Amino acid sequence: MNVIGWHCRGVGSSCTVRVLKEMMISHKPDILFLSETLAVSNKIEALASKLGFSNFFSVDKQGRGRGLAMFWKHNVVGNVFDSSNNHIDLVVKERNGSEWRLTGFYGYPERGRRQESWNLIRSLASASTLPWCVLGDFNDLMHNDEKKGRHKHPQNLLNGFRNTIEDCSLIEVDLKGGDFTWEKSKGTTNWVQERLDRCFASSDWWSRFSLCTLTIFYAIVSDHEPIKLELVNTKIPSNQFRFRFENTWLKESSFHEEVSSFWHNLPPMHLLPKLIEVSKYMAKWGREFFHKFRKEVIRQKEIIDSLKNREDDDGVQIYFYEKDKLGDLLSHEEAYWKQRAKSFWLKDGDTNSKYFHVTTSSRKKLKFLACLKNEKGSLVTNHVDMCILLKNYFTKVFTEDGGGPVSTISDSELRITSDQNSKLTEDLSFTEFTQAVKTMHPN
Structure with missing residues (x-):
């Protein structure tokens, strides 16, 4: 799955639309987040149709500025969780049933309002326990070497943003990028040059991501450059990795x-x-x-x-x-x-x-089962047929139709006592965990 985020500085110009169309052809994003669209919903709806997105959600511009839009393809099952003038929250459901959360974020550009951006990030972090990916333009820096020019970024702003990242258990994804050029359809001169920073995850990223809900990935767009986040192998493989120490x-x-x-x-x-x-x-x-x-x-x-x-x-x-x-x-x-x-x-x-x-x-x-005998007395050796035979057998045993002992048990015998219920539902204690581990052989 590919996700692209871009501070596009307005979607009204034909130049921007051409760049977006080329981006769709070259990188085929499943989800697109745009900040600073400077547009209202009817214009975003028209843009979604031009770019080939079947779903979208937008936040209208405020005065002459702002405006956000999130687009996703028909193959993405998405639901907008929350939104404001500074963010759009999209919950994405994978084919295997697992869910994760993508937030398109746009921070306040005014220095006097940075604290409001930080407070919003903190509130978003506590809004859900789903695996979370934040993509967008934070209008903030973590380190001075991320800034061009002779004047240093104020240290209090660096510290404030860095503390926000740490408080929310955020992790910065390394950016990898290279220059490339879109050209005019007819001709020979370059009319716009943009750098696309790619944000790659490792091949087993999803297995780590789904197991650790507090791990939050984010990427900062610098100089209004588009960012591509490529989620590799988001489907959990059937043969799960099992580690054994030797x-x-x-x-x-x-x-x-x-x-x-x-x-x-x-x-x-x-x-x-x-x-x-x-x-x-x-x-x-x-x-x-x-x-x-x-x-x-x-x-x-x-x-x-x-x-x-x-x-x-x-x-x-x-x-x-x-x-x-x-x-x-x-x-x-x-x-x-x-x-x-x-x-x-x-x-x-x-x-x-x-x-x-x-x-x-x-x-x-x-432990190996070579064959099973069915009700007719014939031997079944095929693995799939053996699985069906076992399923049918236990389905019959544990249902009323099977005529087994389940039908003879009274209602009172099926109930558990309140004392048993409290023991079954209480939290696992550290003492219990320690005792269980100590009963295991070191090997």
Whole structure:
């Protein structure tokens, strides 16, 4: 999904409309936010038709200034949550049912009214717990190096805006951009040059974003340049990433250093998405490491075999050195399979790698369903048909039509007591959580 925001400084000129049409062709935005439209609703409606948007919402201009508009395509399920002269809130519903909130924002340009902008941002932050993305022209700076010219931006304004960002748990998305030019349809001269700053999210952005509702992304338009926000892979994949820590990684000396370096080099973000990024890095590191140490075991055995016939002192010393090295590699392999076999009663160092491997394989075989027998006595082996058979079986068991024990239970037996209800509905305590974690095996 692509979102574009632009401080267009009026949609009345044919030049601006041509730029917008070219933007639609080049970048195909699903959602477009315009600030400083200097227009009323009937003109915005006509513009929506020209640009190919089936839905829009606008805030009329005030006097000779202001005016906001939000457009979205037919494939976007959107609902306007709230609006004012300075913002439009749109709640977007994805195909998988998840929702997130996009706010098109335009801050007060007058320095004396910056506090009003900051107060509005704070109130918007507390208005909903949905994942939130804020895009627009804040008319504010966080750092002096964002300003051109010799005169520095007042420090109190920098501090005020920065404190607002921190109070609302906002995170600034890095901007990446390059110059490009729109040309006249006929000719040869450039009539307008704009820079489009792109705001890219990583490929797993949505999974982080949906899990951390307080993570708020925003981007500041500088010099009235359009911004493109590209949401990559917003649909949550069916095969969810599951992280498992491997004990054998701790035996590798480079593990701590490489993971620590990756952690410190990550951009500022909330703890949960940061942990997810690190876990994915460790999983990738671990996959490469496992294949690496298996190859090393085979290679080490070949080296030892080549040294068996040597009887000189140097050859004997090398032989025992390489044999100790093989022992370390086998210890890696043993820890790897021991954790999978879940046979925690056996200590490291017993070189029972084969036993652990067989245990893991047998556990997999025990959990595997090769076939099921239907009511007619025929064997069903197809996975889809087995799923349907199981669903029908349990539907019949747990309904009145099944003639099972459910129909014989009295109403009084189906009720729970008030004491049971209070225990079921009370909040999870930290003590309960601690006890549950401590009952788990470290592996």
